[in-house]
Amino acid sequence: MKTILIDGLGLIGGSIALAIRKKWPDDRIVAVDVSPAVLEHAKRSGIIDEGSLQLNAVAADADVIVLSAPVGIIIDHIKTLAELSLKPEVIVTDVGSTKQEIVKHAQKLTEKKVIFIGGHPMAGWHKTTISAARADLFQSAYYFLIDDTLIDERHKAAARALQGLLSELDVKWLTVSASRHDRIVAQISHLPHILASGLVNMSQNEFQSSPLSLKLAAGGFKSITRIASSDPTMWTDILLSNRETLIDKINRFHQYLERVRQALAASDRESIRTFFEKAKVTRDNLNEQTGAHAPNFYDLFLDLPDRIGSLARVTRILENAKINLVNIHILEIREDVAGVLQLSFSNQEDRLLAKRELNRHGLPTIRGDQ
Numbered sequence: 490m491k492t493i494l495i496d497g498l499g500l501i502g503g504s505i506a507l508a509i510r511k512k513w514p515d516d517r518i519v520a521v522d523v524s525p526a527v528l529e530h531a532k533r534s535g536i537i538d539e540g541s542l543q544l545n546a547v548a549a550d551a552d553v554i555v556l557s558a559p560v561g562i563i564i565d566h567i568k569t570l571a572e573l574s575l576k577p578e579v580i581v582t583d584v585g586s587t588k589q590e591i592v593k594h595a596q597k598l599t600e601k602k603v604i605f606i607g608g609h610p611m612a613g614w615h616k617t618t619i620s621a622a623r624a625d626l627f628q629s630a631y632y633f634l635i636d637d638t639l640i641d642e643r644h645k646a647a648a649r650a651l652q653g654l655l656s657e658l659d660v661k662w663l664t665v666s667a668s669r670h671d672r673i674v675a676q677i678s679h680l681p682h683i684l685a686s687g688l689v690n691m692s693q694n695e696f697q698s699s700p701l702s703l704k705l706a707a708g709g710f711k712s713i714t715r716i717a718s719s720d721p722t723m724w725t726d727i728l729l730s731n732r733e734t735l736i737d738k739i740n741r742f743h744q745y746l747e748r749v750r751q752a753l754a755a756s757d758r759e760s761i762r763t764f765f766e767k768a769k770v771t772r773d774n775l776n777e778q779t780g781a782h783a784p785n786f787y788d789l790f791l792d793l794p795d796r797i798g799s800l801a802r803v804t805r806i807l808e809n810a811k812i813n814l815v816n817i818h819i820l821e822i823r824e825d826v827a828g829v830l831q832l833s834f835s836n837q838e839d840r841l842l843a844k845r846e847l848n849r850h851g852l853p854t855i856r857g858d859q
């Protein structure tokens with residue numbers, strides 16, 4: 490029996506705890522969190538065996554330590570662990586959304602012969618806290634392991650052990666360097682969060698002065714700003730931990746905006762059209778370009794009539810055809826009007842099969858439906 494310590498029992502830590510519990514029921518799961526309510530709830534519902542408000546009270550017993558608090562706390566707790574006496578073969582890992590700064594601080598653990606493996610499950614959700622945790626949160630998603638921390642055979646063996654421990658997550662493992670990781674996520678995750686929140690903040694005045702505009706906020710606005718509902722503490726930590734890369738990305742985004750501004754000032758129809766055309770081609774091709782790398786892109790959209798049983802009908806058709814639905818999301822629901830249902834599949838084959846079945850049952854798929 491191993492003791493697994495989850496430090497930060499929120500969406501990610503809680504989902505990892507649930508997955509370990511499911512696959513390895515004999516392992517002992519201990520959690521550290523600042524919230525006594527979270528620990529009590531998790532203990533009562535059997536997700537963990539024991540909770541503690543203090544990392545240093547429970548770290549010495551752990552065989553595996555998963556650091557899953559916000560990035561700033563992960564760094565503080567790496568420093569704490571470096572001062573403690575831990576089991577000689579303990580594996581310390583983290584799930585933080587940035588990697589260079591964390592890996593730099595983890596050097597202190599390596600100097601003390603403590604194994605540290607940097608990690609980042611590249612999926613999640615804008616809703617945080619353990620109440621949103623699920624054992625299958627990361628199903629078919631990518632999980633980065635950080636090359637810089639796989640420094641020798643002992644560390645590589647530890648990484649394999651970690652992959653075994655987390656096998657229930659059903660992720661695809663990817664090894665990248667910390668710097669490459671931070672560049673990638675700056676572009677595809679961190680910058681989009683800044684833009685979404687900027688757009689919402691900019692719209693706030695309009696919403697206040699004209700409440701009608703709030704009611705009219707269209708599907709496009711809602712889709713692009715969904716992630717502005719993410720946790721502010723978590724995202725403050727992420728931005729500060731990926732500062733330089735993000736400053737560069739913001740400067741580059743300025744250039745894109747400036748080009749559109751200039752084209753508008755000159756009424757340059759061709760440039761504006763090219764701007765949208767380029768984006769459309771790239772976005773439409775995301776499925777094909779990314780292939781299995783982006784399971785979330787195997788989506789279908791269909792109108793969902795505002796009638797009792799509409800949703801059940803869709804899921805029944807898919808169930809009867811034995812098509813595995815990864816995610817379901819209602820994008821717009823307005824009284825008496827059709828909502829838009831987003832159905833996500835894990836591969837193109839399932840997506841096309843679902844499209845055929847739904848169409849056959851008189852449910853036409855729409856938008857983004859190449």
Ligand SMILES: NC(=O)C1=CN([C@@H]2O[C@H](COP(=O)(O)OP(=O)(O)OC[C@H]3O[C@@H](n4cnc5c(N)ncnc54)[C@H](O)[C@@H]3O)[C@@H](O)[C@H]2O)C=CC1
Binds near residue numbers: 497521557584609612
């Ligand atoms: N939310 C997401 O979609 C993803 C988040 N991540 C990373 O995972 C980490 C956790 O994120 P979430 O689970 O989403 O956040 P969360 O807010 O759901 O969970 C964080 C947990 O850490 C606890 N915590 C805060 N300060 C603490 C401290 N000093 N000691 C112990 N526990 C403390 C909080 O009470 C909370 O339960 C972050 O580093 C984030 O960057 C990685 C992938 C996806």
Ligand SMILES: O=C(O)C(=O)Cc1ccc(O)cc1
Binds near residue numbers: 585610611612615616
């Ligand atoms: O809400 C969403 O879609 C996200 O952006 C989830 C997410 C948040 C942080 C990460 O480091 C990885 C994924």
